[in-house]
Amino acid sequence: MGINVTLTEMMPQIVPRSLDPDIAKIIETYLEKEGINIALGHPITELKGENGKVTSAVFCDGTEVECDMVILATGVRAELGLAKSIGCECGRWAIRVNDRMATSVPDVFAVGDCVESYDAILRSPTISQLGTTAIRQAKTCAQTICGKRSRFNPVLNSMVSKVGNLEFGAVGLTTTFAQQNRIRTVTEKVEALTRARYYPNAKPMNVKVICDIDGTIIGCQIIAEERVAERIDTMTLAITEELTCFDLSNMEFAYAPPVSMVTDPLVIAVEEVSKKFN
Numbered sequence: 001m002g003i004n005v006t007l008t009e010m011m012p013q014i015v016p017r018s019l020d021p022d023i024a025k026i027i028e029t030y031l032e033k034e035g036i037n038i039a040l041g042h043p044i045t046e047l048k049g050e051n052g053k054v055t056s057a058v059f060c061d062g063t064e065v066e067c068d069m070v071i072l073a074t075g076v077r078a079e080l081g082l083a084k085s086i087g088c089e090c091g092r093w094a095i096r097v098n099d100r101m102a103t104s105v106p107d108v109f110a111v112g113d114c115v116e117s118y119d120a121i122l123r124s125p126t127i128s129q130l131g132t133t134a135i136r137q138a139k140t141c142a143q144t145i146c147g148k149r150s151r152f153n154p155v156l157n158s159m160v161s162k163v164g165n166l167e168f169g170a171v172g173l174t175t176t177f178a179q180q181n182r183i184r185t186v187t188e189k190v191e192a193l194t195r196a197r198y199y200p201n202a203k204p205m206n207v208k209v210i211c212d213i214d215g216t217i218i219g220c221q222i223i224a225e226e227r228v229a230e231r232i233d234t235m236t237l238a239i240t241e242e243l244t245c246f247d248l249s250n251m252e253f254a255y256a257p258p259v260s261m262v263t264d265p266l267v268i269a270v271e272e273v274s275k276k277f278n
């Protein structure tokens, strides 16, 4: 399209909440090949303009990039003023709710981006600003109000996205988050294929599996041109059920050459990480 694009991120990698640096690097390399400039590790501190129109973005180190359009996608934080004004208890980031989506104020419920969720692995409050989380919370809220039994479960923040031809997804903890929370990890990254090796259009699939020191799977990150979401969902189930890499190595996966490999990329990844426990 002839547009000169610079993607900036103040952290030293893109998608820092969901991906480890080595997996993010695959996307960064892809984007650079597509002609996108990537500027990491320096926050933008100023936008300059003339006559009501933006002219440049200035980084904290003084570097200036000329531009005629800026897209800010810097995340969201809940606006807690209304909730606090009626006495709702709030946590560090959001409104505190129980597993039926009730706030601390009787007959006041809250769901979605403005509430705290509970992290299934860390067993501590977190935020899960995803549409999938909001919908499940809304169902629990509606069922509770209608007098039905329903509970909102702790979250794993399972996500998937697509940039250009590349799908990427993640679930559970990254190695970085695990280390920040003093969880010792054993990890492995493999490159497999999305279809049988001899079948046309088989695409590379990168899978990273993160286990705790007992072999329990606590995170997974996947990049490929196709079929990422279904594997993230499989890993979400595996982590929810507290499966180990040894358990998943022995699970059945469906196979036909046009749609999968005889040994699924997930199995290859968990087999490889399992070897590190021997």
Ligand SMILES: Cc1cc2nc3c(=O)[nH]c(=O)nc-3n(C[C@H](O)[C@H](O)[C@H](O)COP(=O)(O)OP(=O)(O)OC[C@H]3O[C@@H](n4cnc5c(N)ncnc54)[C@H](O)[C@@H]3O)c2cc1C
Pocket (backbone or CB within 6 Å): 111, 112, 113, 114, 128, 129, 130, 131, 132, 133, 134
């Ligand atoms: C660009 C983008 C892409 C996304 N893509 C995905 C994705 O692919 N997958 C995924 O799982 N999630 C995705 N999300 C996240 C997802 O959209 C949100 O987590 C989800 O919409 C949160 O639901 P919510 O009901 O809390 O808030 P919203 O959907 O934002 O709804 C809140 C509503 O409240 C209204 N409102 C605000 N203040 C007041 C007030 N004082 N009185 C009355 N009404 C008010 C707003 O106008 C809005 O309509 C994406 C988000 C963005 C921004």
